[in-house]
Amino acid sequence: xxxxxxxxxxxxxxxxxxxxxxxxxxxxxxxxxxxxxxxxxxxxxxxxxxxxxxxxxxxxxxxxxxxxxxxxxxxxxxxxxxxxxxxxxxxxxxxxxxxxxxxxxxxxxxxxxxxxxxxxxxxxxxxxxxxxxxxxxxxxxxxxxxxxxxxxxxxxxxxxxxxxxxxxxxxxxxxxxxxxxxxxxxxxxxxxxxxxxxxxxxxxxxxxxxxxx
Numbered sequence: 001x002x003x004x005x006x007x008x009x010x011x012x013x014x015x016x017x018x019x020x021x022x023x024x025x026x027x028x029x030x031x032x033x034x035x036x037x038x039x040x041x042x043x044x045x046x047x048x049x050x051x052x053x054x055x056x057x058x059x060x061x062x063x064x065x066x067x068x069x070x071x072x073x074x075x076x077x078x079x080x081x082x083x084x085x086x087x088x089x090x091x092x093x094x095x096x097x098x099x100x101x102x103x104x105x106x107x108x109x110x111x112x113x114x115x116x117x118x119x120x121x122x123x124x125x126x127x128x129x130x131x132x133x134x135x136x137x138x139x140x141x142x143x144x145x146x147x148x149x150x151x152x153x154x155x156x157x158x159x160x161x162x163x164x165x166x167x168x169x170x171x172x173x174x175x176x177x178x179x180x181x182x183x184x185x186x187x188x189x190x191x192x193x194x195x196x197x198x199x200x201x202x203x204x205x206x207x208x209x210x211x212x213x
Contacts, residue, residue, distance in 0.1 A: 001030040002026075002027065002028045002030065002095065002096045002097050002098070002112070003037070003094075003096050005096060005120055006025065007022045010047060011047045014045055015045055017044060017045065018047045019046065019049060021049065022048075023035045023049055028203060028208055029203055029207055032053050032067055035049040036050055036052045036093060037049050037050075038050050039091060039093075039094065040089070041090075041169040041170055041171060049136070050091070050127055050138040051136065051137045052069055052137075052138050053067050053069050053138070053139075054068040054071065054127070055068070055135070056080070056081040057128070070142045071126060071141050085128045089126060089127050089128055090124065090125070090169060090170060091127050091169070092123070092124070092168060092169065093125045093138070097113055098113055098114075098123075099193070100113060100149070102153065107195075108195070108198055109192065110193050110195060110197045110198060111152055112191060113149075113189070114190070115189075116187060119162075122165065124141040124168055125138050125139060125140050126139055141157065141180060142155040142156060143155070143156060144156070144182060148189075148190070149188075152190070156182050156183070158179065158181065158182075158183075159187060191211070193208060194207070194211055
């Protein structure tokens with residue numbers, strides 16, 4: 001993921017109370033196990049950091065099993081790790097964009113996806129607290145790729161539109177399941193970026209710039 005959205009502006013956009021400590025921005029290379037700022041509904045909207053990588057309650061250690069950065073929307077309500085969270089703890093993940101990779105032989109070619117209209121990209125997430133200290137952890141929901149994404153990858157994040165933010169957060173009764181679908185073909189756009197982003201140590205705005213011909 002990449003995020004250049006100012007925290008104060010995002011908290012105002014969602015009418016959410018910001019946490020005292022939030023991830024440092026801008027960050028052009030947010031990797032799994034790092035913190036991402038998300039919007040939750042906890043007797044009012046909160047804007048708070050969470051570890052990207054959902055940890056099931058039965059894990060004794062953070063690395064007791066697979067790193068669950070994503071959850072498949074088609075099966076999320078059935079999987080023991082996720083089924084309670086998708087009913088009770090849904091969140092919104094506002095970012096500038098995200099990376100997806102196309103495999104060409106042994107190479108992983110990165111592409112940067114963002115909203116075509118320039119607005120914040122808000123992905124669907126689920127969360128839960130883990131361990132004695134209540135570490136908040138997050139997974140992003142994905143679904144089958146639309147025609148835009150299909151040439152690059154077979155999955156795409158579930159994108160929540162502004163009018164549906166409240167429904168996804170559970171503020172408007174039932175119906176969140178109907179939102180777990182691919183975004184419309186004109187919602188996102190993308191371009192190739194440099195393979196520098198393949199390293200979790202890479203940083204800087206050049207990571208999201210179109211790859212020079």
